[in-house]
Amino acid sequence: MRKLVILGSGTAGTIAANKLRRLLPRDEWDIAIVEQQGTHYYQPAFLFIPFGKYRAEKSKKPASKYIPAGVTRVSASVEKVDPEAKTVSLSEGTTLEYDYLVIATGTTPRPDQTPGMEDDWHGTVHSFYTYDDAVALRDKLADFEGGRLVIHITEMPIKCPVAPLEFAFLVDDYLTKRGLRDKTDITFVTPLPGAFTKPVAAASLGGMLEKRGIVLESDFMVESIDNNKHAVVSYDEREVPFDLLVTIPLNMGADFVGESGLGDELNFVTVDKQTLVHDTYDTIFAIGDAANIPTSKAGAVAHYEMDLFPENFVKHIAGKEMTEKFDGHATCFIESGAGKGMLIDFNYETQPLTGSFPFAFMGPLPLLKESRFNHMGKVGFEWAYWNLLLKGRPIPMSPHLSMSGKVVPSDD
Ligand SMILES: Cc1cc2nc3c(=O)[nH]c(=O)nc-3n(C[C@H](O)[C@H](O)[C@H](O)COP(=O)(O)OP(=O)(O)OC[C@H]3O[C@@H](n4cnc5c(N)ncnc54)[C@H](O)[C@@H]3O)c2cc1C
Known part of the structure; x- marks a missing residue:
């Protein structure tokens, strides 16, 4: 029997498990999926939870419900991959062997990577990029009575790069409806030169911030959060004071990617942008947010990739050319x-x-x-x-x- 191991049961890993189980004969292929958490979150809902527009519990379901029969579920965290020995070391001390490995461990917000960011976490410093953060922000916003609200992106890439802008538009609407908009200054702080990455969209989205009276603070490379002054501080010594900071922390791939020598400086797996095969090991692929490809980190990208990747994978294991080319859609x-x-x-x-x-x-x-x-x-x-x-x-x-x-x- 040949062994395929999928790491991560989020959006990309779950779709891959379903599609590949249908394509690979059961008497020839064992498929295992490593799940760090037993819950599958619908992350786009995290945007709506802070405004009380969406019942938080509705965004999570048991991950097992979406893993097909014929795929072995392994509950553990991945600690390391040995790409030469073709083994995966797990948190519980066990090791999995593989013939082919698909890395789908996504990206994780890392407030620990910016000095001062964690010190007043869920006090004056908030986020909405995880379930717990979105729920804490909902409770904080419910008590908010106006002041300086700062929305902040630490560094690109982040998953769903439009989500901070969406938050800005929604919080403007939310505060207006609560009669607090006149009592609130909103500033959007970004490391980008404009509201978004590409010129046509940046102009359009920047205009929408302006129309809503939201100040854009661009080219802002954060050095630290000063919790005494309650300010975001940049390397070029600018300070943006806040009463409530809603930040998107640095997004990083899983630590084991870096420790296994499979990724870039942010632990995103280095792969070919059209076929998603690793640039050194042709037995390893990365799908979804875990890959370092130059497009958005988004569920939509995982969706389009998974329309092409399974057929490519079947060709690859048969020693044929991977003819489906992902265009970054x-x-x-x-x-x-x-x-x-x-x-x-x-x-x-x-x-x-x-x-x-x-x-x-x-x-x-x-x-x-x-x-x-x-x-x-x-x-x-x-x-x-x-x-x-x-x-x-x-x-x-x-x-x-x-x-x-x-x-x-x-x-x-
Ligand atoms: C606020 C917000 C709004 C969003 N809105 C949209 C939207 O409107 N449209 C859109 O297309 N996308 C949106 N996204 C992005 C979308 O949710 C992600 O891009 C998508 O889930 C990526 O799928 P993935 O499988 O690569 O990663 P994930 O779905 O994040 O899954 C990664 C999995 O790997 C697991 N894992 C991580 N490390 C390990 C380890 N060491 N060992 C084992 N398992 C591990 C995690 O627990 C997780 O289950 C949004 C995201 C957020 C946060």
Whole structure:
């Protein structure tokens, strides 16, 4: 029997387990999946929990419910991979052998990596990137009576890079409805030169911050959080004071990736951006947020990758060329408040553009433009996530970017 081991049972690992179990003959292949936590979280819901718009418990379900029969579940944390011996060391002291390894351990917020960030965690310093953080922020916001609210990104890349902007739009709406907006100064602090990474989207999203009276503090490389002054401090000695800080801590891949010599300086696995195979070991792949590919870290990317990767994997183990090439395609809804949303669609080569997106059932949806349909698309996707996506069932969206409906700027 040949052995395939999948590390991580989040979005990408769960879809891979479902699709690969269907493709690989059971009398030839053992498949095991290593789960650090028995709970599967629908992370996009973490954006809504702080505003009391979404019941927190609804975002979590038992991970086991989504792992198919015929896949062995191993409850443990991965401590190290030995890519020469082809073994995985686990927290419980056991070792797994593999013929092929798929790393799907995602990215984790690491407040411990910025001096001072953890010292007043859940006091004046908050986040919404984990379940516990989103719930703590919900309780903090419920007691908030106005003041200086700072939304802060430590460093790129982060998962769902639009989520901090969405938070800014939603908190503006939330405070307006509670009659507190006039008593609150909101500042958006980012290491980027603008509101977002790419020019067309940055201009559009920056304009939306301005329209809402949210100050943009750009090119801000944080050095520390000063808990005496209650300020975010940059390397070039700028200080942004806050009464409430909502930060996105440094996002890093799992520690074992670095310790096993498989990743970059942030522990993201170094892979080929089209085939997701490791750049040194052709028995190792990385999927989802764990990979260091130059596109967004998003569930949508994991979804598109998983439309291509399983067929490639089957070709690879048969000694054939991997002909499916992932183009970095990402499709992200952006909540803009007041029941509206925007949509961006891009890949490695094409930045988010205006125009329209062909979407089954509700489409076409407007790109980079606020609409109620985009909001409904975002909210409605949760059903598809639990019932179709995780189980590896088809969703009628092409894994490759389509230029149909997109408006290309004349100087692009
Ligand atoms: C606030 C927020 C909003 C978001 N909104 C959107 C959105 O609207 N649209 C969108 O497309 N994406 C969104 N995302 C991003 C999306 O949730 C992730 O990109 C997606 O879950 C990535 O899937 P993954 O499998 O790579 O990682 P994950 O789903 O995070 O899974 C990683 C798994 O690996 C496990 N793991 C980690 N280390 C180890 C270890 N050492 N040993 C064993 N297991 C380990 C973890 O416990 C976890 O179960 C959002 C994320 C957040 C935080």
